[in-house]
Structures are given as structure tokens and as C-alpha cells.
Amino acid sequence: xxxxxxxxxxxxxxxxxxxxxxxxxxxxxxxxxxxxxxxxxxxxxxxxxxxxxxxxxxxxxxxxxxxxxxxxxxxxxxxxxxxxxxxxxxxxxxxxxxxxxxxxxxxxxxxxxxxxxxxxxxxxxxxxxxxxxxxxxxxxxxxxxxxxxxxxxxxx
Amino acid sequence: xxxxxxxxxxxxxxxxxxxxxxxxxxxxxxxxxxxxxxxxxxxxxxxxxxxxxxxxxxxxxxxxxxxxxxxxxxxxxxxxxxxxxxxxxxxxxxxxxxxxxxxxxxxxxxx
Numbered sequence: 001x002x003x004x005x006x007x008x009x010x011x012x013x014x015x016x017x018x019x020x021x022x023x024x025x026x027x028x029x030x031x032x033x034x035x036x037x038x039x040x041x042x043x044x045x046x047x048x049x050x051x052x053x054x055x056x057x058x059x060x061x062x063x064x065x066x067x068x069x070x071x072x073x074x075x076x077x078x079x080x081x082x083x084x085x086x087x088x089x090x091x092x093x094x095x096x097x098x099x100x101x102x103x104x105x106x107x108x109x110x111x112x113x114x115x116x117x118x119x120x121x122x123x124x125x126x127x128x129x130x131x132x133x134x135x136x137x138x139x140x141x142x143x144x145x146x147x148x149x150x151x152x153x154x155x156x
Numbered sequence: 157x158x159x160x161x162x163x164x165x166x167x168x169x170x171x172x173x174x175x176x177x178x179x180x181x182x183x184x185x186x187x188x189x190x191x192x193x194x195x196x197x198x199x200x201x202x203x204x205x206x207x208x209x210x211x212x213x214x215x216x217x218x219x220x221x222x223x224x225x226x227x228x229x230x231x232x233x234x235x236x237x238x239x240x241x242x243x244x245x246x247x248x249x250x251x252x253x254x255x256x257x258x259x260x261x262x263x264x265x266x267x
Contacts, residue, residue, distance in 0.1 A: 023256045045254055054252030057262065085248050088264045096267040101249070102259030 025156050026100045027057065029116065029130075031091055032150045036120040038090035039148050040065050041097065042072045042083075045134070048111025052076065056114070057099045058083040060090040068119035071127035108134050108156075118148045 027043060040060030045053045052075035060066075066078045076082045091097045116130035126147040132138065134154075142151040249255040249262060 023259070054250070054254040056254060081250060082252070084250050086250065086262055089266070091266060098265040098267070100263040102256045102262075104254060104256050107254060 023102045023105060024100060025103045025154055026098060027114075027152070027154050029091070029097045029152045030150045031093055031095050031097075032145070032148055033094040034120060034123070034148050035093055036123045038092050039118050039120045040069060040090050041116060041118045041149075042066075042069045043099075043114060043116050044072050044075070045107065046113050046115060050113075053112065055082045055086060056101060056103075058087040059097055061087060065119065065121075068125050069117040069127070070119075070125055071115065072117045108136050110134075114154070116145070116149060116152060118145075120148060 029041060029043075031039060038060075040058075042058045042060075043056040045056060047053045055072070055076070058066075063078065063080060067073045086101075088099075112134045114130070114132050114134055115128045117125075117127045118129050119125045124147065126145075126149075129145045129147055129149050130143055130152045132143045132152065132154075136156065139154055139156045142153040144151050249259060251257075
């Protein structure tokens with residue numbers, strides 16, 4: 001009985017941390033030195049048919065600026081329930097934003113794409129500035145942005 | 157002798173008549189000068205405050221209010237949060253199927 005308990009304790013100790021880490025994905029976005037005010041950045045996912053599936057992170061807290069994140073806004077109508085609990089501050093020029101999320105495994109290698117829209121006050125909007133397929137093989141590989149985002153990568 | 161005293165009296169009266177208004181005028185000028193100093197101090201204070209108000213993120217935040225013409229103004233991410241780290245998320249992620257059920261709060265870091 002004692003031996004059984006010892007084995008149980010050992011397997012639990014080994015597997016529980018692994019389970020806790022499963023699905024932890026870190027999204028790292030590095031901004032260019034564009035020199036303007038803080039950028040609003042939204043990360044969202046479309047499915048294999050290109051339909052909006054959901055938002056992963058919204059950097060920027062003022063709802064009135066969300067319409068400048070044009071692709072995301074078109075898909076969601078700026079619905080605040082889409083970003084409840086996943087909203088933080090906007091990101092400054094040259095800064096790096098790291099967000100760690102507990103994502104479903106089903107998102108990877110199933111045709112889903114991660115999009116990033118960005119916008120800066122008094123500067124041009126940049127919809128789908130980053131568009132990257134979510135695959136396990138693509139983890140850790142940086143993707144370049146086209147305007148405000150220098151590069152983006154996700155790590156699993 | 158009497159005439160001499162009369163002359164002295166007249167001179168003194170004349171001198172007083174000339175000197176008193178002059179003294180009174182000086183006194184008024186002096187007072188108004190002091191008042192002027194106080195006024196200068198009073199007007200200079202708001203000026204200093206205006207400068208203080210214009211020199212920083214408060215002003216920028218004001219600009220942002222004016223640069224946008226519509227909608228809600230109450231959801232503030234701090235305006236001056238430009239150089240501040242992102243605040244911790246307040247709730248759980250939405251149940252949109254992208255997050256694992258019962259997933260922990262997102263962790264955010266801005267470097």
C-alpha cells in the first residue's frame with residue numbers, strides 16, 4: 001500500500017506541472033520605432049474558412065479607438081464582450097509586448113490564422129499587419145510586420 | 157516783529173499747503189505700487205500653473221480628447237499610461253473556444 005502511494009505521488013508530481021504548461025502560448029510582439037503615440041494592437045484568430053473565430057488580446061483600453069483596428073472591428077462590431085478579460089494597455093514605439101495565454105490545442109495545425117491589426121493616433125491604420133498560420137512547426141519563427149510591428153512570434 | 161511772525165506763519169502755511177498734498181500723493185503712489193506688486197504676484201501664479209499643466213502627459217491626454225469627436229470617454233487606459241507597464245487583466249478570458257476551459261489569467265509584460 002505504501003509503495004502504491006509512493007508511485008501515485010511520484011506520477012502526480014511529474015504529470016501535473018506538464019498538464020499545467022500544456023496550452024501555454026506566449027505571443028511576443030516587437031514594435032518598430034515609429035515615433036508616434038502608443039499603438040493599439042489587437043490579436044485575433046480566423047478559422048480555415050477565413051471567418052473570425054475570436055480575439056486573443058487587445059492592447060488599448062479606450063473603446064472609441066477600436067474602430068481604427070479596421071479588420072477586427074468589421075468582424076466584431078467592436079463588441080466589448082469579445083475582449084473581456086483580455087485587454088491591457090496600448091504599446092509604445094519600440095517596446096515589446098509579451099502575452100502568455102492558455103490556448104486550446106485545437107487551434108494549431110487546423111487551418112487557423114492569427115491576425116494582428118494595429119493603429120496609432122494621427123497615423124495610418126494597419127489592418128492585418130501580421131497574418132500567420134497557427135502551426136506547431138511555426139512556433140518560435142519570427143514574422144515581420146508591415147508598419148508598426150517589427151516582428152511577431154509565438155512560442156509554445 | 158509782529159510782521160516778521162506773520163511772514164513766518166504765512167511761509168509755514170504755504171509750505172504745509174504745498175507739502176501735504178505732495179505727501180498724500182506720494183503715499184497714494186506708494187500704496188498703488190505695493191498693490192501692483194500683489195497683483196503681479198496674483199497674475200503670475202495662474203501663469204505658472206498653466207505652464208505646469210501644459211508640460212506633460214496631462215496636456216497630451218487633453219489633446220487626445222479633442223482629437224476625437226465622438227462616443228464614450230469613460231474607459232480610460234490612463235492616457236499617460238504611454239510609458240507605464242500594461243495593467244494586469246481584470247477577468248478570465250472569454251469563452252470563445254480559443255482558450256482552454258478554466259484557463260488561468262493571461263500574463264502580460266511590456267518591455
